[in-house]
Amino acid sequence: MIAQPFVSPDDIRASFCTALSNMYKEEVPLYGDLVELVNDVNKEIKKIKPDLWEIGDRLNVERHGAIRLGTLEELKIISRLFKQMGMFPIGYYDLTKLGIPIHSTAFRPKNNNSLEKNPFRIFTSLLRIDLIKKKNFKLFKEINEILLKRNFFFNNPIILKLIEKSENQGGLILEDSIELINFSLEIFKWHEKSLISKKKYDELKKFHPLLADIVGFKGPHINHLTPRTLDIDSVQRLMSERGIPPKKVIEGPPIRECPILLRQTSFQALTEPIIFSGDCEGETSQGSHRARFGEIESRGAALTREGHALYQSLMKKAGSFTPTDNNLIWQSKLSKIFQPFPDNWEDIRKANLAYFKYTLTSSYEKGTIQSEYSLDQLIKQGKVKYIPIVYEDFLPASAAGIFQSNLGEHSEETIKEEDLNAREEMELSLGHKIQDYFELYEEIQNDSLREIQRLTGCRV
Structure with a gap:
């Protein structure tokens, strides 16, 4: 019998992304309307700007999702x-500084080929339960007991078996990969x-x-x-026309000729019916919960550490959004x-x-040694071109802004505490360091x- 080949992790990710998107469309029909709107806007932008640097085959399938974990x-x-x-943990985001009791990382592909295949990302947040312990020890103990009892993986033991199988043999055949995707959907x-x-739900909600x-x-x-759009300002404007209620302002940098980092907006979280457990076995009660929403993102160039520092200093000058602002006023400011x-x-x-990727143009004569020229001279001569490297990651303040706009009010004092050990604990659980995304962008550029330099001999 001929052994079946293993399915590429890139292909598993692409299939999972499609399956997850289809599932979410069924669960939240408004998300399907949002994807349709984004696709319409992207088609128009492609007609107007066919040479736009960020247009690629990956655009129509590009998504990021978000989950929240307890332990x-x-x-x-x-x-x-x-x-x-x-998908690997890249970037560390401490949202406790912004008053949200979680810290996060993003699981995503690392190299160019994988990103071009399918750049699916999962922004994964972890509850900082230690912060609850400091403010309400009784509530901390109750939360801990609840989280220790649940185990969504042991409710789906086939997933663990498939993960172990893949780890032991170095991959999964097609049949196993399909099974992994299908059972993974049950988790999310x-x-x-x-x-x-x-009663307990209301107590937790009051705290946060x-x-x-x-x-x-x-x-x-x-x-x-979150689908990716080439014109988030048009999407923001058109959402209301299509019956999709948008949040008030677009998070992130302002509209620019040369887009940078990440801009995000969303429609408001849905109020959905839920069934609560009762105090006695078999008892239930009806209620509602707001958590799930649709988000849109527009991605620009990845900034260097210097560029990011400048961005943060300017955002600090901008201050916080005030309720008297609308999006046009905010963007103008x-x-x-x-x-x-x-x-x-x-x-x-x-x-x-910002980071750029450099390539030879068609005007460069293959095999010509240009050692007497610098990189900038070859660029001026039209023999080398550069394009910005897309920012694949996230912005803590923008994530917090999206979260806060969909969370509703709570009466407890906001938690704001930085703990340098928290990242170490997260990395210990992961079994390795969380990769610095600046290093990844710099590696692509270099x-x-x-x-x-190898092809031309020029001075870089």
Whole structure:
């Protein structure tokens, strides 16, 4: 018998992304309407700007999702699952600084080929239960007991067996990969039955709505999926026309000729019916929960550490959004504040504010040695071109802004505490360091520069 080949993790990820998106469309029909709107806008932009640098084959399938976990053990096993899909923890985001009791990482592909195949990302947040312990020890103990009882992986033991099988033999054949995808969907689907009583739910929600969302359910339901658009301002404007209620403002940098980092908006979280457990066995009660929404993102260039520092300093000057602002007012305010940030690619490149990938143009004669020229001279001669490297990651303040707009009010004092040990605990659970995304972008840029130097002999 001829042994079957293993399915590429990139192919497993692409299939999983499609299956998850289809599932979410069924669960949240408004998300399907959002995807349709984004596709319509993208088609129009492609007609108007066919040479736009960020247009590629991956655009129509590009998504990111988000989940919230309760324990380090859950994170450990989720990490093993995502590894089978070619997704690795990149970037550390401490949202406790912004008043949300979680810290996060993003599981995503690392290299260019995998990103071009399918750039699916899962923004994965973990509850900082230690912060609850400091403020309400009784509630901390109750939360801990609830989280220790649930185990969404042991409710799906086939997933663990498939993960172990893949780890032992170095991959999965097609039949096993399909089974892994199908059973994985069960983990991330919506479950209307809560693990807790209405009374306990209200107590958790009062402390912080994220507690109710993380602790109250038996699994980490996908709380949003995000298509990528080439014109987020048009999508924001058209959402209301199509019956999709948008949040007030677009998060992230202002609209620019040369887009940078990440801009995000969303429609408001749905109010969905749920069934609470009763205080006595067999008892239930009806209620509702707000958690799941649809998000849209527009991605620009990945910034260097210098560029990111400039971005953060300008955002700090902008201050926080105020209820009297609307999106047009906010964007106008941001644009004025961002005038110190260059808005053409050559100035951005020369100031080392963003990462670029360098390639030879068709005007370069193959085999010609250009050792007497510098890289900049070859660029001026039209023999070398550069394009920005897409920012594949996230912005803590933007994530917090999206979260807060969909969480509703809560009366407890906001938690704001930085703990340097928290990242170490997360990495210990993952079994390795969380990769610095600046290093990944720099590696892509440097690889392209080395290739230019190898082919031309120019000074880089």
